[in-house]
Every structure is written in C-alpha cells, then in structure tokens.
Amino acid sequence: xNLKNDLLLKALRGEDIERVPVWMxxxxxxxxxxxxxxxxxxxxxxxxxxxxxxxxxxxxxxxxIGVDAAILFSDILVVPQAMxxxxxLIESKGPYLPNPIKTKKDFERIRVPEIDETLFYVxxxxxxxxxxxxxxxxLIGFAGAPWxxxxxxxxxxxxxxxxxxxxxxxxxxxxxxxLLQMITDTTIAYLKAQIEAGVDTVQxxxxxxxxxSKADFELFSLPYIEQIVTAIKSKAPxxxxxxxxxxxxxxxxxxxxxxxxxxxCITAPMARQFAGSNITLQGNFDxxxxxxxxxxxxxxxxxxLKAFGKRNYIANLGHGILPNVPVxxxxxxxxxxxxxxxxxxx
Amino acid sequence: xNLKNDLLLKALRGEDIERVPVWMxxxxxxxxxxxxxxxxxxxxxxxxxxxxxxxxxxxxxxxxIGVDAAILFSDILVVPQAMxxxxxLIESKGPYLPNPIKTKKDFERIRVPEIDETLFYVxxxxxxxxxxxxxxxxLIGFAGAPWxxxxxxxxxxxxxxxxxxxxxxxxxxxxxxxLLQMITDTTIAYLKAQIEAGVDTVQxxxxxxxxxSKADFELFSLPYIEQIVTAIKSKAPxxxxxxxxxxxxxxxxxxxxxxxxxxxCITAPMARQFAGSNITLQGNFDxxxxxxxxxxxxxxxxxxLKAFGKRNYIANLGHGILPNVPVxxxxxxxxxxxxxxxxxxx
Numbered sequence: 035x036n037l038k039n040d041l042l043l044k045a046l047r048g049e050d051i052e053r054v055p056v057w058m059x060x061x062x063x064x065x066x067x068x069x070x071x072x073x074x075x076x077x078x079x080x081x082x083x084x085x086x087x088x089x090x091x092x093x094x095x096x097x098x099i100g101v102d103a104a105i106l107f108s109d110i111l112v113v114p115q116a117m118x119x120x121x122x123l124i125e126s127k128g129p130y131l132p133n134p135i136k137t138k139k140d141f142e143r144i145r146v147p148e149i150d151e152t153l154f155y156v157x158x159x160x161x162x163x164x165x166x167x168x169x170x171x172x173l174i175g176f177a178g179a180p181w182x183x184x185x186x187x188x189x190x191x192x193x194x195x196x197x198x199x200x201x202x203x204x205x206x207x208x209x210x211x212x213l214l215q216m217i218t219d220t221t222i223a224y225l226k227a228q229i230e231a232g233v234d235t236v237q238x239x240x241x242x243x244x245x246x247s248k249a250d251f252e253l254f255s256l257p258y259i260e261q262i263v264t265a266i267k268s269k270a271p272x273x274x275x276x277x278x279x280x281x282x283x284x285x286x287x288x289x290x291x292x293x294x295x296x297x298x299c300i301t302a303p304m305a306r307q308f309a310g311s312n313i314t315l316q317g318n319f320d321x322x323x324x325x326x327x328x329x330x331x332x333x334x335x336x337x338x339l340k341a342f343g344k345r346n347y348i349a350n351l352g353h354g355i356l357p358n359v360p361v362x363x364x365x366x367x368x369x370x371x372x373x374x375x376x377x378x379x380x
Numbered sequence: 381x382n383l384k385n386d387l388l389l390k391a392l393r394g395e396d397i398e399r400v401p402v403w404m405x406x407x408x409x410x411x412x413x414x415x416x417x418x419x420x421x422x423x424x425x426x427x428x429x430x431x432x433x434x435x436x437x438x439x440x441x442x443x444x445i446g447v448d449a450a451i452l453f454s455d456i457l458v459v460p461q462a463m464x465x466x467x468x469l470i471e472s473k474g475p476y477l478p479n480p481i482k483t484k485k486d487f488e489r490i491r492v493p494e495i496d497e498t499l500f501y502v503x504x505x506x507x508x509x510x511x512x513x514x515x516x517x518x519l520i521g522f523a524g525a526p527w528x529x530x531x532x533x534x535x536x537x538x539x540x541x542x543x544x545x546x547x548x549x550x551x552x553x554x555x556x557x558x559l560l561q562m563i564t565d566t567t568i569a570y571l572k573a574q575i576e577a578g579v580d581t582v583q584x585x586x587x588x589x590x591x592x593s594k595a596d597f598e599l600f601s602l603p604y605i606e607q608i609v610t611a612i613k614s615k616a617p618x619x620x621x622x623x624x625x626x627x628x629x630x631x632x633x634x635x636x637x638x639x640x641x642x643x644x645c646i647t648a649p650m651a652r653q654f655a656g657s658n659i660t661l662q663g664n665f666d667x668x669x670x671x672x673x674x675x676x677x678x679x680x681x682x683x684x685l686k687a688f689g690k691r692n693y694i695a696n697l698g699h700g701i702l703p704n705v706p707v708x709x710x711x712x713x714x715x716x717x718x719x720x721x722x723x724x725x726x
Contacts, residue, residue, distance in 0.1 A: 194540070197702050201671035247644045247666055280626070281645060298593045299627060320593055325547035356543050 037234075039171045042103045045314055045348050046235055046271040046292040054339060054347055055102040056371035057174070058364065059275075060354030061095040062107045065364060068094050078123040082108050088159035089166055096171055098361070099368050103172050104163065106228070108156055110178030110239055113220055114187050116152035118144040121186075134190030136202070138209055144187075146219045149227045156224075157231035164232040175233030177225055177262075179240030179276065180217040181255035187213065196245055203254050210254065218258040222265040229270045237273040237295070238262060244278015244297075251282045260289040273316055277353060283308035298323075298352030302341035315342060318352035319367060324359040328366045335370040344379045383580075385517045388449045391660055391694050392581060392617040392638040400685060400693055401448040402717035403520070404710065405621075405641075406700030407441040408453045411710060414440050424469040428454050434505035435512055442517060444707065445714050449518050450509065452574070454502055456524030456585055459566055460533050462498035464490040467532075480536030482548070484555055490533075492565045495573045502570075503577035510578040521579030523571055523608075525586030525622065526563040527601035533559065542591055549600050556600065564604045568611040575616045583619040583641070584608060590624015590643075597628045606635040619662055623699060629654035644669075644698030648687035661688060664698040665713060670705040674712045681716040690725045 037043070041055035063069055069091055072081060081087045091107040111129055115121040122130040135144065150157075163173055186192075188199040203210040225236050243255050255276070263272045267290050274286055275295025286294055287309040296305050296317030305315055319338055324331060339349065349371040355364060383389070387401035409415055415437055418427060427433045437453040457475055461467040468476040481490065496503070509519055532538075534545040549556040571582050589601050601622070609618045613636050620632055621641025632640055633655040642651050642663030651661055665684055670677060685695065695717040701710060 195668060195702065197668040197671065197704070200666075200668035204669055204672035204676060244645060248647050250666070278624075278645065281647060281650060299590060299624065301594050301627060304627060320546075320596070322541060322543040322546035323550055325543065326550035330550060356541065358543065 037169050037172055039102055042172050042174075042348060043234060043271070045346070046273070048312065048314060048346050050345065053374065053376050054342075054344055054349050054371055056349040056368050057101040057103040057105065058095070058099075058351050058355050058368070059105075061099065061101055061105065061364075062091045063355065064357035065355055065359045066094055066098060066361065068098065073125070078109070078125070082112065083155045085155060085159040085162045089162040092159070092163050092173075093166055096167070099364055100372070101171070101368055103174050104167060105174040105237070106156070106160060106163065106176060106233065108159070108176070110176070110183065110241075111186060112153060112156065113177060113183055113217065113224060114144075116147045116149070116224075117216065117220055118147070119187060128192040129186060131186060131190045135187045135213060141209075141212070144216065146216050146223075149220075149223045153224055153227070157227055160228060160231035160233055172234035173232060174273075175225060175228035175236040177221045177236065177238060179238050179243060179255060179274075180214045180221060180258035180262075181246070181251075182240050182242045183217045183221075184210070184213055184254075185242045187217075196242055200245070203250075207253075214254065214258050218261050222262055225262065225266050226269065229266060233270065235271045235273065235292070236266065237275060240274070240276035240279065243276035243282070244280075246279070248281045251276075251279055252285060255279070256282060256285055256289070259286070259291075263290045273348075275316070280305075280308065284310075287313045293348060295350070296352060302338070312346070314346040314348060316348040316350050318350070321351045321353050321356050321359070324351075324355065324363045324367060326363075328363060331363055331366045332370050335367055336374060339371065339374050340379065344376050383515050383518055385448055388518050388520075388694060389580060389617070391692070392619070394658065394660060394692050396691065399720070399722050400688075400690055400695050400717055402695040402714050403447040403449040403451065404441070404445075404697050404701050404714070405451075407445065407447055407451065407710075408437045409701065410703035411701055411705045411707065412440055412444060413707070414444065419471070424455070424471070428458065429501045431501060431505040431508045435508040438505070438509050438519075439512055442513070445710055446718070447517070447714055449520050450513060451520040451583070452502070452506060452509065452522060452579065454505070454522070456522070456529065456587075457532060458499060458502065459523060459529055459563065459570060460490075462493045462495070462570075463562065463566055464493070465533060474538040475532060477532060477536045481533045481559060487555075487558070490562065492562050492569075495566075495569045499570055499573070503573055506574060506577040506579055518580035519578065520619075521571060521574035521582040523567045523582065523584060525584050525589060525601060525620075526560045526567060526604035526608075527592070527597075528586050528588045529563045529567075530556065530559055530600075531588045533563075542588055546591070549596075560600065560604050564607050568608055571608065571612050572615065575612060579616065581617045581619065581638070582612065583621060586620070586622035586625065589622035589628070590626075592625070594627045597622075597625055598631060601625075602628060602631055602635070605632070605637075609636045619694075621662070626650075626654065630656075633659045639694060641696070642698060648684070658692070660692040660694060662694040662696050664696070667697045667699050667702050667705070670697075670701065670709045670713060672709075674709060677709055677712045678716045681713055682720060685717065685720050686725065690722050
C-alpha cells in the first residue's frame, strides 16, 4: 500500500513535508451539487448503509475539489443506533432519538454491540472506498467522542445547551460514567474495525465538548477520549477535534493523539502555546468566511498558513463546510493551500 | 441616593468589600412561577412596554431570591425595533425579524431614532423600578453589543452560526460598518437615557461575540463596544459580557469597561491572566449545573468563589438561568455566595 499522496499521514507523524495537506470537515456533503443529486434519491441511512453510495459520496470531493484526504461518509449517530437506540435523521431537521436514555431502566434497551453484526456496512463501504481511491489519498475514519454521543442519547435531539444531558451527568454521575464507558467500548471496537477495513487515520469528533467547563470536560469527556486513543494508537494515528474546548488543549495534547483539531476562535499562537510544540494542529478557517469573495478567501487562507507554519500542521476549516458555500469558493480555499509558496515560511 | 446594598458598585470600582455580590443573568424570568403568571396574561412586548409590569418582573428576584442587584426587564431587540425594523418575539420560538437587512436598499427602512420618541417606555419603567426598589439594591441597565444586534438585523432570526450575518460583513464590510455605527449611535443614546432615568450601571451583552475569530471580533465588535464604553464612562460603569469571546479578553480589558463577564468554559486563573489583574470579573457558574442536587450546587459555588477570590469579582452565572431550574436551586447558589466565609480567602 503505497499512497501517491501521503501528505496527511506525514503531517500526522510530524515529518518534514513539501507543503501543508488540506481537507475540509463535511467535504462530502450538502454544498456539492453531485451530493445533492444522490440525496434527492436516497434517505440519509440509505446513503450511509449502501457501500456503493457511501463510496461515491466519499470520493466526490477528491475528484471535484482535489483535497488531500478522503473522509468516510457516515454519521456519528450510527453508534447509538448500533447500541440499540432508534435514531432518525430527517433532512434539515437534525437528529431525533424518540426514546432517549433518562433513567437506569433505560439501560435495559442498550448494549455494547458486536460491530460485525451492526456496523458491517461501514466496513464494507471502507473496503470499496479504498479500492476506488486506488491509493490516491489517505482515507480518514471517524466516530463521535463518547461525551458528544451521550449528549444525543440523553437529550434525544440537538440543543443549544444540551442541558438535559448535562443535568443527567450532574445528577447521576455513576450512571453517566456507565453510559460513557459503554459508548467508549463500542467506539473502540468500531474504530478498530474501521482501521482493519482500511482507514489510514481516524478523527474523533467531540462536537459538544465546548459546552463543558474545563473541570467537567476532564470528568465527562477527556478520560474516554484518552481510552480510545490509547486503544488504537499502535494501529493508526488519531485526530481529536473537541470543538470549543480550547481550555483543555493542554490535557488533550497529552492523550497520545497525533493531532488536535481547532475551531476558528483560537489563534495559531494561542493554540500552539496551549497544546505544546510537538503535536500536529488541524484547522481552523472560519466556515462562514468561505462565503466571502474569492480574493478575501485567498488572502485570509494565506494569513492562516503563515500563522500556523508548515510543520505539524494540517489545513482545514474550523468546523464543517456550510451548505450555502459555492463550490468555487471551497476550491479557492483548497487551491490556496496547495499553491502557496512554502519557501517563504520558517 | 444612598443604596442600602451597594456591594455591586463597590466591586465594579475595585473597592475592598466584606463579601462578593451576586446576581444572575435572566434572574427576572422563566424559572420563576411569579413571572410565568404574568407571562400567561401579557405578550412579551406588553411586559416590556408597560412600566408597571416591567417593574414588577424586575423586582421579583430581589424579593424572592435575594440577589444583590436588579436588572431591568427588557430585551436587546428593542433597539432594532426602535431603529425601524419589525421584531416579533414569540414565546418558545425565539426572535423573528420578518424583513431583515440584506442590501444597501434596506437601509432606507432604518434610522438612528430619537430615544424619547421610541424607547420612552424603558425610561418610564426605570423610574418606577427605582422608586419601588427604594434604594435596596442597584439597578443594572443593558443593551446588546452592536455586533449581536447586527446578527439579528441581518439574519432575521436566531441561528447556530449566524452565517448570513457573517457573510454580510465579509461581503459588504463598508455597509456592515455603516450598520454597526448606526446601532452604536442608537445604543449610546439609549444607555445615556437609561442612566439619566436612574440605572446605576449598564451591561453590554455580546451574546454572539464568540462566533467571530479574534481578528474579526476586533473588526466587527470590539471598536463599537469601545465607543459605547467611552461615551458613558463618566456617567456609569459598564460590564461587558462577550460570551465565548475568551480570546479577546485581553483587548476587551482595555476598553475602559469596569468589568468583564465570563462564561463557564474559562477557568478563573485563565480569565485573570488574559484580562489582567485590575479589572473586575463577573461569572461564571455553568447554568446547567443549577440542575444538580443542592449539595453539589453549594460545593461547586464554593469552588468558584475560592478560585476567583474576593476582590474585583462579582458572582454570577456564565449565561442566563435556564427555565427548568427549580427556584430552590437558584436560591442555593445565591445563598452560598452570601453566606460564604470570606475570611478564608486571600
């Protein structure tokens, strides 16, 4: 397996590279007309569960945008679904779990599942994607962080504050720990299976990590992320993206993760100061800034590249690409990273 | 005008005080059964615009919870309303502005209004509240930060990303500046009128400041906040609460504000490091933590008090109190601050 473009993996190992690699969170998604065509014909879970469709969607941004890595098309909520909870993903309405976990009794409805009996379709998709990618670029697997998955399993739907999920943790810390451990065990088995099937690296999305105080992040999120990173470390490097959890970059950098994702609200020098000098950083272009005129996108992308430097860095957005971004604007971002004159940088 | 309890004003001046003052954002609101009774009879704008009702609601938490300051019952969106935009505030649905600002042409529909022709009812309420408070505690006036008001004026409703508002600023920086300046001019006149009518201090709420990168915060939010603080500085001290804008605490501390509000995602030592040693800090108990059992609330409130210390500090939540918080839990928070043994602290 010799990848033609292994910039991402080199950056994750902290190696010297000719230029910074670039990909975009949600790059396989709603801003692409080619994706929308598929979405018009198939439901979300049809797209996730049909390897042929998942593969096509995963590879679209490689062909159309020219990013340096593919990321598996799937959703973090396939994990609670595999654990036994009903998950509905209705377009433009967000996730809905009609029977969330509220009490000890609700634990009877969930389990740590056998991955090959529940999420086999993901591994089938990965194998097909690897075949179709033909070693052009690495493939990124992913899962939600246990805290973020708990948020949905308890709250039952999206929320600005996830106050019911937080109240569950504050009122029932023992039950919360038990649930987080079940999610962690499932996630470890799931990511190991993804790696076995062919992904080259994995990203853990802690989308709601930033809703916790530093002390609570270190109680309810960090230890479970650390367990996952430790369990898969010998098999593949991990990128941890805990959105908004800037105040825990110091402890996250000690989990063994190869890279930390950053949102756009932190500056490069601050992130480097908090995370230390050795870990790779990934991010952090404001997704809304891709709605700017192209010359602004080019200028601000260059500013970002200069701020982060060439080494130990992966260019990305600070969160998922927005559905209303013109394809040309996404290309301008990616091409600016690819065509930048890195000889200017230290 | 001799206030019986002027702890808040002393803390804002950085004076030595016997104990830390405490109030709660949204303390006059939906968690209080007495408020809900009024809400059942009158619409949001009836409550805002009827001085008798606004006064009753403002004073409820003084009588029921025993906080050290009253905050005017109103809404930040009375400003765009006074500027000429229709604003609907529908219970449990959030704000809706049916004709938002999208282009230069839309500026024809807005103006910098005469405050005494548009927002006179606020000043009438303030006068009535001051009379009813009878100098028991100080009264806090408030307004939204211009950036946060622009978010609603352009996006037209609440949003997780306010991407349309941000796109407007990125695509039309000159127009955005013009709009921010109109909001700033209105806000300065409005806050001066509030102070004239009797408020003892004002808080500027930049609820969406945390959606901007540090560079953009310093372009689209900070200069306008600074103009406001400067314009009213000789008349009353200002508290600036820019939720999530932790990375701009350094520059916010140089605006002339007497205090900076903090959300719960920053620790006390970090906030002190970023904001410097002289400014008063306000916050930052996780509002969702008021859903914990009372002994947990007491313990964690004490942890917060120890972390911030007695001087240059106002105890508060890190955001508005949630509607599902039991009244006893809010009281436990406030009473813990009031009854703490401050002789233990440095």
